[in-house]
Amino acid sequence: MRWTPQRERALELLLRAGGPVKAYDLVATFQPGGQTAPPTVYRALDALVELxxxxxxxxxxxxVACHRHDGEAHAASFLFCDCCDAVEEFEAPVGEVMAAIKARGGFQLRAMTLEAHGRCSRCQD
Amino acid sequence: MRWTPQRERALELLLRAGGPVKAYDLVATFQPGGQTAPPTVYRALDALVELxxxxxxxxxxxxVACHRHDGEAHAASFLFCDCCDAVEEFEAPVGEVMAAIKARGGFQLRAMTLEAHGRCSRCQD
DNA sequence: ACAGTTATGTTATAATGTATCGCGTCCGCA
DNA sequence: TGCGGACGCGATACATTATAACATAACTGT
Incomplete structure (x- = not known):
């Protein structure tokens, strides 16, 4: 897995956004002057996820850019407000869950995503 | 929120499949003799999720049809094999996670989904 | 009956994601 | 240093997934 200008560019855009970004938003902004084909962006994003x-x-x-820089496998956890579309990342305590997966045997965990949906504090009217 | 033939039909198809079903597979099989427009299926599915x-x-x-019939809010948890595309539902112990969300305050949890990706026992070669 | 809400039908289109093929570039290795 | 294979990129076309918008119908409470 190599580090290339495309991947650097994609990461730069994710970091600058500071939050979730849609693939086609990247497609639009990837090249300052012109158009980038979707596969280019998707490949860069896939690589970043893989890395x-x-x-x-x-x-x-x-x-979204990963905010942890220790390279350790971890659960990506997010709180979604179904009302105002806000997304907040948080550090979920998934120790029990990981243990349960290990205990059931036969499954080699690679990555875990946790998505909690509900209403943020501002939308509880 | 009413209980309607469309929603019953959608649930019936999900239950019969016994596993994950794509929306457009439902579009194809929704009406035995004819064609159903995508919005019809998506609306029915949205309603089932809401319910x-x-x-x-x-x-x-x-x-996928929910396998719990107590109507209690719970985490839908799945193990995905990135290699053979198998999907297995399991009961994740998310007590700690729910507690953490409650502890941070200001977020009213409605539903939670946990997706674990890795390799199933058959694909570890 | 009436008014308001909820559900459905229909058409068209938007948004998202991939297959494929050809070419270039990098890397290890003899 | 030349070769071979793997990896990455560009480009085109296409497949898949999802929704907008609008009109009509059905249900619900009063």
Whole structure:
């Protein structure tokens, strides 16, 4: 797995956004002057996810830079407000869950995503 | 929220499948003799999810009937094999996680989905 | 009956994601 | 240093997934 300008560019855009970004937003902004084909962006994003530098937020069709830099496998956990579309990352205590998966045997865990949906404090009217 | 033939039909198909089903598979099989427009199916599925009778598996663009019939809010948890595409539902111990969300305050939890990716026992070669 | 809400049908289109093929580039190795 | 294989990128076309918008129908409470 190599480190390339495309991947650096994708990561740069994710970091600058500071939150979830849709693939086609990246497609639009990837090249300052022109158009980039979707496969280019998707490949870069897939690589970042593979490298552990970003997460895919499946329920939003979006990507976000990973805020942890220790390279350790961890659960990406998010709180979604179904009302105002806010997304907040948080550190979920998934020790029990990991233990349960290990205990059931036969499954080699690679990555875990936790998505909690509800209402943020501002939307509880 | 009413109980309607469309929603019953959708749930019936999900239950019969016994596993994740894609929306457009339902579109194809919804009406035995003819064609159903996508919005009809998506609306029925959205309603089932809203009613807690089904879950959406975001990372697979699929839906699955909820196997719990107590109507209690719970975490839908799945193990995905990235190699052979098998999906297994399991009961994740998310007590700690729920507690952590409650402890941080200001977020009213409605539903939680946990997706674990890795390799199933058959694919560890 | 009436008014308001909820559900459905229909058409078209938007948004998201991939297959494929060809070419270039990098890397290890003899 | 030349070769071979793996990896990465560009480009085109296409497949898949999901929704907007609008009109009509059905249910619900009063």
């Amino acid at each position: 552990g530098l970003a997460h895919r937020i499946a329920s939003r069709n979006a990507y | 807690g009778l089904a879950h959406r598996i975001a990372s697979r663009n699929a839906y």
